Amino acid sequence: MAGTDSMHGAPAGVVRVEKSDVHFACDSMDTITRAGLKAGFGMPYECNAGGCGTCRFEVVEGEVEDLYPDAPVLTDRDRKRGRKLACQSRPKGDVVIRQRLEDMYIPHVHPMRQEYTLVAIKDITHDIKEFRFRSAKPQRFLPGQYAQVFIPGVSAPRGYSMASIANEPQTDWDFQIRKKPGGEATTALFERVKVGDTIQIDGPYGHAFLREDSTRDVICVAGGSGVSPMLSVARGFAASSKLKGRTLHFFMGGRAPRDICGETELCELPGWGTNIHFHPGISEPGDTDWKGKSGFIHEIVKETHGETMPEFEWYFAGPPPMVNAMAQVLIQAGVPLTQQHFDRYF
Numbered sequence: 277m278a279g280t281d282s283m284h285g286a287p288a289g290v291v292r293v294e295k296s297d298v299h300f301a302c303d304s305m306d307t308i309t310r311a312g313l314k315a316g317f318g319m320p321y322e323c324n325a326g327g328c329g330t331c332r333f334e335v336v337e338g339e340v341e342d343l344y345p346d347a348p349v350l351t352d353r354d355r356k357r358g359r360k361l362a363c364q365s366r367p368k369g370d371v372v373i374r375q376r377l378e379d380m381y382i383p384h385v386h387p388m389r390q391e392y393t394l395v396a397i398k399d400i401t402h403d404i405k406e407f408r409f410r411s412a413k414p415q416r417f418l419p420g421q422y423a424q425v426f427i428p429g430v431s432a433p434r435g436y437s438m439a440s441i442a443n444e445p446q447t448d449w450d451f452q453i454r455k456k457p458g459g460e461a462t463t464a465l466f467e468r469v470k471v472g473d474t475i476q477i478d479g480p481y482g483h484a485f486l487r488e489d490s491t492r493d494v495i496c497v498a499g500g501s502g503v504s505p506m507l508s509v510a511r512g513f514a515a516s517s518k519l520k521g522r523t524l525h526f527f528m529g530g531r532a533p534r535d536i537c538g539e540t541e542l543c544e545l546p547g548w549g550t551n552i553h554f555h556p557g558i559s560e561p562g563d564t565d566w567k568g569k570s571g572f573i574h575e576i577v578k579e580t581h582g583e584t585m586p587e588f589e590w591y592f593a594g595p596p597p598m599v600n601a602m603a604q605v606l607i608q609a610g611v612p613l614t615q616q617h618f619d620r621y622f
Contacts (some may be wrong), residue, residue: 419512499594529573
Protein backbone atom coordinates (compact mmCIF):
# COMPACT_ATOMS: atom_id res chain seq x y z
CA MET A 277 0.00 0.00 0.00
CA ALA A 278 2.78 2.42 0.81
CA GLY A 279 4.72 2.65 -2.41
CA THR A 280 7.30 5.28 -3.31
CA ASP A 281 6.06 6.45 -6.72
CA SER A 282 3.93 9.55 -7.30
CA MET A 283 0.76 7.48 -7.30
CA HIS A 284 1.14 6.15 -3.80
CA GLY A 285 3.44 8.67 -2.13
CA ALA A 286 6.40 7.85 0.09
CA PRO A 287 5.86 5.54 3.08
CA ALA A 288 4.83 7.44 6.21
CA GLY A 289 4.31 4.71 8.78
CA VAL A 290 2.08 2.06 10.29
CA VAL A 291 -0.85 3.15 12.44
CA ARG A 292 -1.96 0.88 15.28
CA VAL A 293 -5.15 1.41 17.28
CA GLU A 294 -4.61 0.96 21.02
CA LYS A 295 -6.07 -2.16 22.66
CA SER A 296 -7.03 -3.78 19.37
CA ASP A 297 -5.61 -5.79 16.49
CA VAL A 298 -6.27 -2.93 14.06
CA HIS A 299 -3.21 -1.72 12.17
CA PHE A 300 -2.67 -0.31 8.68
CA ALA A 301 -0.06 1.49 6.59
CA CYS A 302 -0.40 5.18 5.75
CA ASP A 303 1.55 6.87 2.95
CA SER A 304 2.58 10.49 2.58
CA MET A 305 -0.46 11.42 0.44
CA ASP A 306 -2.97 9.95 2.84
CA THR A 307 -4.34 10.81 6.26
CA ILE A 308 -4.93 8.42 9.14
CA THR A 309 -8.67 8.43 8.42
CA ARG A 310 -8.41 7.77 4.69
CA ALA A 311 -5.72 5.11 5.12
CA GLY A 312 -7.81 3.28 7.71
CA LEU A 313 -10.90 3.36 5.50
CA LYS A 314 -8.88 2.03 2.57
CA ALA A 315 -7.88 -0.88 4.81
CA GLY A 316 -11.55 -1.54 5.52
CA PHE A 317 -11.77 -0.33 9.11
CA GLY A 318 -14.59 1.69 10.70
CA MET A 319 -12.74 4.97 11.09
CA PRO A 320 -15.18 7.63 12.34
CA TYR A 321 -15.53 10.53 9.90
CA GLU A 322 -18.00 12.80 8.20
CA CYS A 323 -16.62 15.86 6.40
CA ASN A 324 -13.08 14.58 5.73
CA ALA A 325 -11.94 18.23 5.83
CA GLY A 326 -11.28 19.02 9.49
CA GLY A 327 -14.56 20.81 10.08
CA CYS A 328 -16.83 18.43 12.00
CA GLY A 329 -14.61 16.88 14.68
CA THR A 330 -16.05 13.37 14.27
CA CYS A 331 -12.56 11.90 13.79
CA ARG A 332 -10.95 13.18 17.03
CA PHE A 333 -8.19 10.91 18.36
CA GLU A 334 -5.20 10.91 20.70
CA VAL A 335 -1.60 9.89 20.00
CA VAL A 336 -0.39 7.23 22.46
CA GLU A 337 3.03 6.53 20.95
CA GLY A 338 5.00 8.19 18.15
CA GLU A 339 4.43 11.47 16.33
CA VAL A 340 2.03 12.69 13.69
CA GLU A 341 2.10 15.56 11.21
CA ASP A 342 -0.79 17.93 11.92
CA LEU A 343 -2.14 19.24 8.61
CA TYR A 344 -4.65 21.62 10.23
CA PRO A 345 -3.21 22.69 13.61
CA ASP A 346 -5.58 25.65 13.97
CA ALA A 347 -8.78 23.71 13.27
CA PRO A 348 -11.51 25.69 15.09
CA VAL A 349 -13.50 22.53 15.81
CA LEU A 350 -10.88 21.49 18.39
CA THR A 351 -11.69 23.04 21.78
CA ASP A 352 -9.21 24.16 24.43
CA ARG A 353 -10.09 20.99 26.33
CA ASP A 354 -9.32 18.90 23.24
CA ARG A 355 -5.94 20.55 22.85
CA LYS A 356 -5.06 20.10 26.53
CA ARG A 357 -5.79 16.39 26.20
CA GLY A 358 -3.69 16.19 23.05
CA ARG A 359 -6.61 15.42 20.75
CA LYS A 360 -6.14 15.83 17.03
CA LEU A 361 -8.17 15.23 13.88
CA ALA A 362 -7.42 11.93 12.15
CA CYS A 363 -8.61 13.28 8.80
CA GLN A 364 -5.96 16.01 9.11
CA SER A 365 -3.09 13.91 10.49
CA ARG A 366 -0.53 11.52 9.06
CA PRO A 367 2.09 9.52 10.95
CA LYS A 368 5.78 10.40 11.17
CA GLY A 369 6.87 6.77 11.33
CA ASP A 370 4.97 4.11 13.25
CA VAL A 371 2.37 5.34 15.75
CA VAL A 372 -0.18 4.05 18.23
CA ILE A 373 -3.44 6.00 18.52
CA ARG A 374 -6.49 5.99 20.79
CA GLN A 375 -9.73 6.13 18.83
CA ARG A 376 -13.05 4.31 19.00
CA LEU A 377 -13.80 2.57 15.72
CA GLU A 378 -17.42 1.78 14.89
CA ASP A 379 -19.01 -0.70 12.51
CA MET A 380 -21.28 2.02 11.07
CA TYR A 381 -18.22 3.62 9.47
CA ILE A 382 -16.90 0.47 7.79
CA PRO A 383 -16.89 1.41 4.09
CA HIS A 384 -19.34 -0.40 1.81
CA VAL A 385 -16.82 0.22 -0.99
CA HIS A 386 -13.16 0.50 -0.03
CA PRO A 387 -11.76 3.84 -1.22
CA MET A 388 -8.92 3.81 -3.73
CA ARG A 389 -6.63 6.55 -5.03
CA GLN A 390 -5.67 6.39 -8.69
CA GLU A 391 -5.07 8.56 -11.73
CA TYR A 392 -7.98 9.94 -13.74
CA THR A 393 -7.82 11.81 -17.05
CA LEU A 394 -10.15 14.72 -17.74
CA VAL A 395 -12.00 13.75 -20.92
CA ALA A 396 -14.79 16.35 -21.13
CA ILE A 397 -16.06 19.64 -19.67
CA LYS A 398 -19.64 20.84 -20.06
CA ASP A 399 -21.35 24.05 -18.91
CA ILE A 400 -24.31 23.39 -16.61
CA THR A 401 -25.14 26.92 -15.39
CA HIS A 402 -23.33 30.26 -15.37
CA ASP A 403 -21.11 29.05 -12.52
CA ILE A 404 -21.38 25.23 -12.55
CA LYS A 405 -19.48 22.98 -14.93
CA GLU A 406 -19.52 19.21 -15.30
CA PHE A 407 -16.10 17.57 -15.35
CA ARG A 408 -15.86 14.02 -16.67
CA PHE A 409 -12.83 12.05 -15.48
CA ARG A 410 -11.83 8.61 -16.74
CA SER A 411 -9.62 6.06 -15.01
CA ALA A 412 -7.82 3.02 -16.38
CA LYS A 413 -9.16 0.81 -13.57
CA PRO A 414 -12.88 0.75 -12.67
CA GLN A 415 -13.84 1.83 -9.17
CA ARG A 416 -17.30 1.40 -7.69
CA PHE A 417 -19.16 3.93 -5.60
CA LEU A 418 -22.67 4.23 -4.21
CA PRO A 419 -25.06 6.88 -5.59
CA GLY A 420 -24.61 10.08 -3.56
CA GLN A 421 -21.01 9.54 -2.44
CA TYR A 422 -18.07 11.92 -2.92
CA ALA A 423 -14.35 11.77 -3.66
CA GLN A 424 -11.20 13.63 -2.67
CA VAL A 425 -9.82 15.37 -5.77
CA PHE A 426 -6.13 16.29 -5.89
CA ILE A 427 -5.91 19.45 -8.02
CA PRO A 428 -2.41 20.47 -9.19
CA GLY A 429 -1.13 23.53 -7.34
CA VAL A 430 -3.70 23.22 -4.53
CA SER A 431 -2.30 22.45 -1.10
CA ALA A 432 -4.84 19.81 -0.06
CA PRO A 433 -7.43 17.65 -1.83
CA ARG A 434 -11.01 18.88 -2.04
CA GLY A 435 -14.18 16.85 -1.63
CA TYR A 436 -16.58 16.83 -4.59
CA SER A 437 -19.62 14.62 -5.11
CA MET A 438 -20.15 12.50 -8.19
CA ALA A 439 -23.21 13.23 -10.34
CA SER A 440 -23.06 9.92 -12.19
CA ILE A 441 -23.48 6.35 -10.98
CA ALA A 442 -20.91 3.60 -11.11
CA ASN A 443 -21.50 1.16 -13.93
CA GLU A 444 -18.64 -1.28 -14.40
CA PRO A 445 -16.74 -1.67 -16.65
CA GLN A 446 -17.41 2.06 -17.22
CA THR A 447 -14.59 4.12 -15.71
CA ASP A 448 -16.06 7.63 -15.97
CA TRP A 449 -16.80 9.74 -12.91
CA ASP A 450 -18.79 12.94 -13.52
CA PHE A 451 -18.68 15.86 -11.10
CA GLN A 452 -20.88 18.96 -11.30
CA ILE A 453 -18.86 21.63 -9.52
CA ARG A 454 -19.67 25.27 -8.78
CA LYS A 455 -16.92 27.86 -9.13
CA LYS A 456 -16.49 29.51 -5.75
CA PRO A 457 -15.53 33.21 -6.05
CA GLY A 458 -11.92 33.48 -4.92
CA GLY A 459 -11.76 29.76 -4.19
CA GLU A 460 -8.26 28.32 -4.60
CA ALA A 461 -9.41 24.88 -5.71
CA THR A 462 -12.23 25.76 -8.10
CA THR A 463 -10.22 28.60 -9.66
CA ALA A 464 -7.45 26.11 -10.45
CA LEU A 465 -9.92 23.51 -11.69
CA PHE A 466 -11.90 25.90 -13.89
CA GLU A 467 -8.97 27.88 -15.27
CA ARG A 468 -5.90 25.64 -15.34
CA VAL A 469 -6.98 21.99 -15.63
CA LYS A 470 -7.61 21.10 -19.27
CA VAL A 471 -9.04 18.15 -21.17
CA GLY A 472 -6.29 15.55 -21.41
CA ASP A 473 -4.74 16.44 -18.05
CA THR A 474 -4.29 13.67 -15.49
CA ILE A 475 -4.95 14.10 -11.78
CA GLN A 476 -5.44 11.84 -8.79
CA ILE A 477 -8.84 11.12 -7.31
CA ASP A 478 -9.42 9.23 -4.07
CA GLY A 479 -12.76 7.68 -3.26
CA PRO A 480 -15.47 6.93 -2.63
CA TYR A 481 -16.36 8.49 0.72
CA GLY A 482 -19.57 9.67 2.35
CA HIS A 483 -22.58 8.30 4.19
CA ALA A 484 -25.41 10.01 2.23
CA PHE A 485 -25.74 7.25 -0.34
CA LEU A 486 -28.96 5.81 -1.75
CA ARG A 487 -30.63 3.26 0.56
CA GLU A 488 -32.03 0.62 -1.76
CA ASP A 489 -33.48 -1.34 1.16
CA SER A 490 -35.90 1.47 2.05
CA THR A 491 -39.62 0.89 1.51
CA ARG A 492 -40.37 4.64 1.34
CA ASP A 493 -40.67 7.07 -1.55
CA VAL A 494 -37.71 9.44 -1.98
CA ILE A 495 -37.22 13.19 -1.79
CA CYS A 496 -34.00 14.86 -2.97
CA VAL A 497 -33.32 18.50 -2.11
CA ALA A 498 -30.44 20.32 -3.82
CA GLY A 499 -28.98 23.80 -3.67
CA GLY A 500 -26.11 25.01 -5.87
CA SER A 501 -23.55 22.30 -6.60
CA GLY A 502 -25.49 20.05 -4.22
CA VAL A 503 -27.25 19.10 -7.44
CA SER A 504 -24.34 16.74 -8.18
CA PRO A 505 -24.89 14.10 -5.47
CA MET A 506 -28.66 14.47 -5.75
CA LEU A 507 -28.47 13.65 -9.47
CA SER A 508 -26.42 10.60 -8.56
CA VAL A 509 -29.09 9.52 -6.06
CA ALA A 510 -31.83 10.09 -8.64
CA ARG A 511 -29.93 8.14 -11.29
CA GLY A 512 -29.32 5.33 -8.84
CA PHE A 513 -33.01 5.38 -7.93
CA ALA A 514 -34.05 5.09 -11.58
CA ALA A 515 -31.60 2.22 -12.19
CA SER A 516 -32.56 0.25 -9.06
CA SER A 517 -34.74 -2.81 -9.49
CA LYS A 518 -35.33 -2.78 -5.71
CA LEU A 519 -36.94 0.69 -5.87
CA LYS A 520 -39.07 0.02 -8.93
CA GLY A 521 -42.56 1.48 -8.55
CA ARG A 522 -41.52 4.06 -5.96
CA THR A 523 -41.72 7.84 -6.48
CA LEU A 524 -38.93 10.43 -6.33
CA HIS A 525 -39.46 14.18 -5.90
CA PHE A 526 -36.46 16.36 -6.79
CA PHE A 527 -36.38 19.90 -5.34
CA MET A 528 -33.80 22.29 -6.83
CA GLY A 529 -33.21 25.66 -5.20
CA GLY A 530 -31.30 28.73 -6.36
CA ARG A 531 -31.29 32.50 -6.07
CA ALA A 532 -32.36 33.22 -9.65
CA PRO A 533 -33.61 31.26 -12.68
CA ARG A 534 -30.06 30.98 -14.04
CA ASP A 535 -29.10 28.90 -10.98
CA ILE A 536 -31.68 26.19 -11.63
CA CYS A 537 -30.38 22.98 -13.19
CA GLY A 538 -30.90 19.22 -13.04
CA GLU A 539 -34.06 18.92 -15.12
CA THR A 540 -32.13 18.15 -18.32
CA GLU A 541 -30.53 15.09 -16.72
CA LEU A 542 -33.66 13.98 -14.87
CA CYS A 543 -35.91 14.04 -17.93
CA GLU A 544 -33.65 11.43 -19.56
CA LEU A 545 -34.37 8.90 -16.79
CA PRO A 546 -37.00 6.17 -17.03
CA GLY A 547 -39.98 7.22 -14.94
CA TRP A 548 -39.67 10.94 -15.71
CA GLY A 549 -43.08 12.57 -15.29
CA THR A 550 -44.62 9.50 -13.69
CA ASN A 551 -42.33 8.36 -10.89
CA ILE A 552 -39.80 11.22 -11.02
CA HIS A 553 -40.94 14.82 -10.50
CA PHE A 554 -38.95 18.07 -10.59
CA HIS A 555 -39.73 21.05 -8.33
CA PRO A 556 -37.59 24.16 -8.90
CA GLY A 557 -37.67 27.20 -6.64
CA ILE A 558 -35.80 30.51 -6.42
CA SER A 559 -35.33 32.84 -3.48
CA GLU A 560 -34.86 36.10 -5.42
CA PRO A 561 -37.35 36.22 -8.32
CA GLY A 562 -37.01 40.02 -8.73
CA ASP A 563 -38.45 41.29 -12.00
CA THR A 564 -38.07 38.00 -13.87
CA ASP A 565 -40.95 36.18 -15.52
CA TRP A 566 -40.38 33.18 -13.24
CA LYS A 567 -43.41 30.87 -13.21
CA GLY A 568 -42.24 28.42 -10.55
CA LYS A 569 -42.20 28.53 -6.75
CA SER A 570 -40.50 31.41 -4.93
CA GLY A 571 -38.79 31.24 -1.54
CA PHE A 572 -36.02 29.31 0.15
CA ILE A 573 -36.06 25.71 -0.99
CA HIS A 574 -36.53 24.27 2.52
CA GLU A 575 -39.63 26.45 2.90
CA ILE A 576 -40.96 25.27 -0.46
CA VAL A 577 -40.41 21.65 0.56
CA LYS A 578 -42.28 22.24 3.82
CA GLU A 579 -45.14 23.94 2.00
CA THR A 580 -45.37 21.13 -0.55
CA HIS A 581 -45.21 18.09 1.72
CA GLY A 582 -46.19 19.37 5.14
CA GLU A 583 -47.37 16.62 7.48
CA THR A 584 -46.36 13.79 5.11
CA MET A 585 -42.61 14.40 5.57
CA PRO A 586 -42.05 11.38 7.86
CA GLU A 587 -43.31 9.10 5.09
CA PHE A 588 -40.23 9.74 2.87
CA GLU A 589 -36.56 8.86 2.69
CA TRP A 590 -34.67 12.18 2.53
CA TYR A 591 -31.45 13.12 0.71
CA PHE A 592 -30.18 16.69 0.60
CA ALA A 593 -27.03 18.61 -0.30
CA GLY A 594 -25.97 22.19 -0.83
CA PRO A 595 -24.46 25.18 1.01
CA PRO A 596 -24.19 24.64 4.81
CA PRO A 597 -26.99 27.17 5.62
CA MET A 598 -29.37 25.33 3.30
CA VAL A 599 -28.40 21.91 4.67
CA ASN A 600 -28.82 23.10 8.26
CA ALA A 601 -32.19 24.70 7.49
CA MET A 602 -33.41 21.54 5.74
CA ALA A 603 -32.31 19.36 8.65
CA GLN A 604 -34.13 21.64 11.08
CA VAL A 605 -37.35 21.48 9.05
CA LEU A 606 -37.20 17.68 9.03
CA ILE A 607 -36.51 17.46 12.75
CA GLN A 608 -39.45 19.75 13.49
CA ALA A 609 -41.63 17.60 11.24
CA GLY A 610 -40.70 14.49 13.18
CA VAL A 611 -38.62 12.82 10.47
CA PRO A 612 -36.31 10.29 12.18
CA LEU A 613 -32.57 10.90 11.76
CA THR A 614 -32.31 7.43 10.19
CA GLN A 615 -34.36 8.78 7.24
CA GLN A 616 -32.15 11.87 6.73
CA HIS A 617 -29.07 11.44 4.55
CA PHE A 618 -26.57 14.25 3.98
CA ASP A 619 -22.83 14.87 4.20
CA ARG A 620 -21.68 18.04 5.91
CA TYR A 621 -19.18 20.23 4.07
CA PHE A 622 -17.15 22.97 5.71
